[in-house]
Amino acid sequence: MNDFSLADYLRDRQVVVEQALSDALTVSFPEQIYEAMRYSLLAGGKRLRPILCLAACEMVGGELAIALPTACALEMIHTMSLIHDDLPAMDNDDFRRGKPTNHKVFGEAMAILAGDGLLAYAFECIAHTRGVPSDRLVRVIQIVAHAASHHGLVGGQVVDLAMAGRADVEESILHYIHTHKTGALLKACVLSGAVLGGAEDVADLGVYAENIGLAFQIVDDILDLTATTEQLGKTAGKDTRDDKVTYPKLWGIEASQQKAQALVAEAKAKLAKYGAQAVPLQALADFVIQRDR
Numbered sequence: 001m002n003d004f005s006l007a008d009y010l011r012d013r014q015v016v017v018e019q020a021l022s023d024a025l026t027v028s029f030p031e032q033i034y035e036a037m038r039y040s041l042l043a044g045g046k047r048l049r050p051i052l053c054l055a056a057c058e059m060v061g062g063e064l065a066i067a068l069p070t071a072c073a074l075e076m077i078h079t080m081s082l083i084h085d086d087l088p089a090m091d092n093d094d095f096r097r098g099k100p101t102n103h104k105v106f107g108e109a110m111a112i113l114a115g116d117g118l119l120a121y122a123f124e125c126i127a128h129t130r131g132v133p134s135d136r137l138v139r140v141i142q143i144v145a146h147a148a149s150h151h152g153l154v155g156g157q158v159v160d161l162a163m164a165g166r167a168d169v170e171e172s173i174l175h176y177i178h179t180h181k182t183g184a185l186l187k188a189c190v191l192s193g194a195v196l197g198g199a200e201d202v203a204d205l206g207v208y209a210e211n212i213g214l215a216f217q218i219v220d221d222i223l224d225l226t227a228t229t230e231q232l233g234k235t236a237g238k239d240t241r242d243d244k245v246t247y248p249k250l251w252g253i254e255a256s257q258q259k260a261q262a263l264v265a266e267a268k269a270k271l272a273k274y275g276a277q278a279v280p281l282q283a284l285a286d287f288v289i290q291r292d293r
Contacts, residue, residue, distance in 0.1 A: 004279045004280070004283065006280075006283040006284070006286075006287060009280055009283070010046075010051065010287075013047070013050075013051045013054060013055075014046075014047050014051070016054075016064070016068070017047045017050045017051065017054075017068075017071060017072070017075065018042070018047070020068050020069075020071070020072050021041055021042060021072050021075060021076075022038075022042060024069075024072050024125060025037060025038055025041060025121070032106070032110060033110065033113055033114060033117055035106075036102060036105075036106040036110045036111065036113070036114035037114045037117050037118055037121075039102060039105060039106070039114075040079050040082065040083050040096070040102045040114065040118075041075070041076060041079045041118065043096070043097045043099055044097050044098075045097055046291070047075065048186075048284070048287075048288075049071075049074045049075055049078050049185065049186065049189045050071035050072060050074055050075045050189070051071075051284065052186065052189040052190050052193065052209075052281070052284060053067050053070055053071040053074055053189040053190070053192055053193035053196075054067050054068070054071050054193060055193065055280045055281050055284060056189070056190045056191075056192075056193030056194040056197065056205065056281065057193035057194065057196050057197035058197065058277075058280070059194070059197070059271075059274055059277045059278055059280070059281055060194050060197035060198060060199040060274075060277075061197055061198060061277075062193075062196055062197025062198055063131075063197075065131075066129060066130070066131050066132055066196050066197075067192075067193050067196045067197065069125045069126055069128050069129045070125070070126050070129065070140055070144070070192050070193070070196060071189075071193070072122075072125050073122035073123065073125040073126045073144065074122070074144065074185065074188065074189050074192070076118040076119070076121060076122040076125065077118070077119060077122050077144070077147075077148050077185065078185060079115075079118055080114075080115040080116075080118040080119045080122075081115075081153055081157075081185070082096055083101075083102045083103075083111050083114055083115040083118075084111075084112070084115045085157065086101040086102065086103065086111075087103055087108060087111060087112070088103070088108065090157070090161070091238065093235055093238065094235065095229070095235055098230075102114055102115075119148065122144070122148075123141065123144070123145070126140060126141055126144065127141075129196070132196055136195055136196065136198075137196075139195050140192045140195050140196060143188050143191050143192050143195065144188050144192055146184075146188070147184040147185045147187065147188035148184075148185065148188075151180075151184070152180050152184030152185065152188070153180060153181050153182075153184050153185055155180045155181075156176070156177050156178070156179070156180030156181025156182070156184065157181050159173065159176055159177050159180070159181075160177045160181055160244070163177070163244070163245060164243060164244055165243045166245070169245040171250060173245075174245055174246070174247065174250065175214075178213075178214055178217040178218075178247075179210065179213065179214060181217075182213055182214075182216060182217040182220070183209075183210060183213025183214055183216075183217065184213070186209055186212060186213035186216060187206065187209035187210055187213055189209070190205050190206075190208060190209035190281075191205060191206060191209065204270040204271070204273070205270070205271075207266070207267070207270045208267040208268075208270045208271055208281070208285070209267075211263040211264065211266055211267035211270075211285075212263070212264060212267050212284075212285050212288050214260075214263055215259075215260040215261075215263040215264050215267070215285075215288050215289055216288045217247075218247045218256050218257075218259060218260040218263075219260055219288060219289055219291065221246035221247045221248050221249075221256065222247075222248055222253055222256055222257065222260075223292070223293065224238060224246070225248055225253065226253070227292065227293060247259070257289075260288075260289045261289060264285045264286060264288060264289050267285045268282045268285050268286075
């Protein structure tokens with residue numbers, strides 16, 4: 001894979017994911033809920049989570065098709081978290097991916113229901129996987145459910161809300177927030193893809209995923225300070241406005257960048273044993289810290 005192009009890889013995989021997401025959620029009665037779900041699910045974005053799932057599956061020798069239902073499910077869960085995070089009771093944001101947030105278009109009640117629908121439907125999508133032993137599929141459901149629950153992104157959001165405006169937030173608490181609110185689902189993407197592909201020992205992949213998850217959030221914290229609303233597709237400067245503790249606030253921007261780079265270097269090293277098959281996942285790790293939105 002010496003001629004590997006991440007740009008081409010991302011473009012090709014995004015096309016596959018976008019089509020699969022659209023096919024998975026067609027409009028039926030009652031149309032309003034389907035339209036609200038599709039509005040946020042098909043609003044674009046990097047599709048990093050499903051692509052990580054697909055890449056992990058292929059790296060260990062699995063076929064893209066067997067990971068695609070789970071990849072779509074993971075994007076549905078991620079979209080649910082964005083819809084709910086944007087609500088006035090949570091982060092109270094008006095824009096997401098350059099468009100008005102779900103509750104601004106469909107109302108708060110419908111936004112809550114759209115998120116609920118996506119979360120539940122995600123597991124139905126995983127259950128539709130074909131060509132995978134049932135014990136392997138159960139393991140994937142456990143991985144994804146754990147990441148989506150109070151053990152993962154819900155727990156991270158709870159602590160994030162509780163710590164807003166406090167000046168005494170320790171680094172350990174900030175680490176908990178980011179490894180759960182953001183990192184847990186990213187880890188589930190990598191682990192579920194690898195399990196679907198037939199991997200038994202996923203310890204090194206777990207470290208890879210934890211590292212890029214934390215690096216991703218550190219970069220998010222930095223971009224919130226340095227990028228514009230137009231670049232981000234969401235409101236810039238929200239962390240400062242909401243008086244949240246972030247890595248740049250604790251360490252400064254330069255030290256935060258160095259930490260993210262160190263995390264990615266370690267993550268890539270954990271994939272060395274996979275040789276050339278690891279190139280896409282290693283390139284995706286670099287993308288995490290090189291992105292500008």
